[in-house]
Amino acid sequence: MLDSLFDDVKRMNKRQFIYQVLSFGMIVSSALMIWKGLMVVTGSESPIVVVLSGSMEPAFHRGDLLFLTNYPDEPVRVGEIVVFKVEGRDIPIVHRVLKLHEKNNGTVKFLTKGDNNSVDDRGLYAQGQLWLTKKDVVGRTRGFLPYVGMVTIYMNEYPKFKFAVLACLAIYVLVHRE
């Protein structure tokens, strides 16, 4: 099996090898383009997120995948599940809007809470921060796909697994001949 794989490589000439490298680059760049394209379509800086905590159980569990949109003209309303960033925390939080006050000039402030938490999120916000505003929002949850995100959680927790998967894919693409 392995021998035949490398036979393929040996039988390739320079041109064919470069062609394989290019098609590998094509795959990488189209993945990036899909991601960036989604960013444009959804208006969110991170259109797909993975749930990392159990604070929204039983709706979302760790490893579930969420699809976000963040259109500027769509107002935030109570009961929606928003993904927001808090200063001093790297990881965005997925929680539900509990209270909302909108001023006449269009500025909105709102408070969130996790379904599975007994108190609101003021303890999670930055020191002295009482409300979230529009600029904190990464997106609003629109779609839901369970379990799929576990793959990325494993990849982040076990970097060796990540490199193994990436190496396998790269070797497969480079060696495989159409």
Add this chain to the structure above:
Amino acid sequence: MNTVKVVVKNVPDYGASRERNDLGYLTFDLKTDLSNLFNWNVKQLFLYLTAEYVTPNNELNQVVLWDKIILRGENALLDFKNMNTKYYFWDDGNGLKGHNNVTLTLSWNIIPNAGLLPNIQAIGLHSFKFPTEYTQTRV
């Protein structure tokens, strides 16, 4: 949907800014049958009762007073009498005293096994007034 007892107080909100804000207090009746919302791709309903009102400070205020999670297979026939709210009804300022048009609506968020997450508002709403005087006694 109905409100049973409506009272407004003016007390410092130590949870937030320590300023004195209006704190509404109410109990409500709720009767609804949501069992026809469930199908194979509805894992959970997130029910919430929203108070919506306008104040001189804010052109839109929305405060969730109560919520409930109903999983598929659980009883979706609800009949609550004289329920207390789950969350405090703090206003952003002092806009609740004598407010004569606070609207209560019931909405739900459908969580599927996989798919879209729509937020839907129930048909029917209830409006109520707050008293024009602050209550001094404990409620």
